[in-house]
Amino acid sequence: MERKSGILMPMSALPSPYGIGTMGKSAYHFVDFLKAAGQKYWQLLPLGPTSYGDSPYSSFSSFAGNPYFIDLELLVKEKLLRPAELKSRDWGADPEKVDYARIYENRFAVLRQAFRRGRERFGSELAAFRRENAAWVENYALYMAVKAGFGMVSWTEWPDEDIRLHRPEAVEAYRARYAEDMEFWIFCQFLFFRQWNELRAYAHEKGIQFIGDVPIYVALDSADVWAEPKYFQLDSDGVPKEVSGVPPDAFTEEGQLWGNPLYDYEAMKADGFGWWIRRIEGAGRLFDVIRIDHFRGFESYWAVPFGDKTAKRGRWRPGPGMDLVGVLTSWFHDLRFIAEDLGYTTPEVAKLLSDSGLPGMKILEFGFDPKGNSDYMPHNCVNHSVCYVGTHDNEVVKGWVKHTDRDTLRFAREYMHKGRDESWCSAMLRTGMSTASQLFVMQMQDILELGEESRINTPGVLGGNWQWRMLPGADDAKLARKLHKLTETYRRL
Secondary structure, eight states: OOEEEEEEOOOGGGGOTTTOOOOSSHHHHHHHHHHHHOOEEEEEESSBBBTTTTTTSSOOOSSSSOOOGSSSHHHHTTTOOOHHHHHHHHSSSSTOOOHHHHHHHHHHHHHHHHHHTTTTTTHHHHHHHHHHHHHHHHHHHHHHHHHHHHOOOOGOOSOOOOOHHHHHHHHHHHHHHHHHHHHHHHHHHHHHHHHHHHHHHHHHTTTTTTEEEOOOOOOOSSHHHHOOOBBBBBOSOOOBSSSEEOOOOSSTTTOOOEEEOOOHHHHHHHTSSSSHHHHHHHTTOOOEEETTTGGGGGEEEEEEETSSSSSSSEEEOOOOOOHHHHHHHHOOOOEEOOOOOOOOOOHHHHHHHHHOOOOOOGGGGGGTTTTOTTTTGGGGGGGEEEESSSSSSSHHHHHHHHHHHHHHHHHHHHHHTTTTTSSOOOOOOOOHHHOOOSEEEEEEETTTTTGGGGGHHHOOOOOSSSSOOOTTSSSSSHHHHHHHHHHHTOOOO
């Protein structure tokens, strides 16, 4: 990477009259804003269909796109929807928050109307899309159709054991039973990737590239685990033996119990890590740079007995290391990777990062300990790294200031030479821009100088996450000029 900068902005957070950000007018405007502001990268959160809890890191599929992001006004232009059909529905009253319950209640009903009008019109294109994506879209569509038929409960609770355990005879029987529902779910994916490819082509014309996350784990409640259980540590009934998490630390006495099924890396290695190759290939259809979430889990991972209520009784188990990382970095020559190397680091994790040749991450909000020389201090942001003020899991700057002790703030103020008339957001962005890191990524909320109500996610807290939305007009020409000047000053244009 050359010396550049970019903005972290979830697709869901874009302005829209229909409750959640989409791949429509606001997305194209944001690309124009990035261009005018001198930025080269738009970092997104995962774009997959979200499950209970609305987290983009817990998806029904590692390959599918989120139907929520299909732009409805573009469908109106194509006469797949009528304006009155959109105006008659309640998409939520607060333009600064996503109301996921209302989106869920209304979005699929509207998309069903588009499906009824579009299935014949796009017949040949839809059939071609289905053939080209058969390796994943058939399982995903059947999974969603059967899941809806059983009241949306997880596949582990499906009352028919034969389809629950993905037995071939049952799969064929349910494919026949839910043929039309499968067509609907495939149609949604057709629309998603059609709109995404057009947006991505527009961004590339403007010189903007996309960074996207690949979560290290997949959700138990997913087509991935249901259709290919051999790649996961499950018993004969499809129940996980152990699940994912992280151990207790200074921030969490009981650790974090994530609950994802763990991979059977021996089974994956036996076929050359084909599952991972397919997964990264799918991500490459969306992103130009892939950030591997929880990279340290490739060195070793915390395995918690299934059924435990906390992560305290977990144990470290060896990960695949360079056996897998080497395959990914050598297989995809047109993709670049970032290692999310945060959390519980060890010399072994540092060696894996070094052996991989991937840039790691530096978080400025972790870098101002007045009593120590943190790896995240600005002068320790080495060239081969990506610097963030904070990620989607961290406080926005104003929240960080509010919850940080006075000694740390005093030290940070002195270190950054923050003047009385300069805001904390401005000082942090200026400092990040000035580091030696090849890439500096800012949260849009910090550019807008928003408060802690705009935080994207608080790890370990259920509810209230993934909801923030930017107000229309916030990414205006005046803000773009201001950001362009800062970017030019630190030679990141």
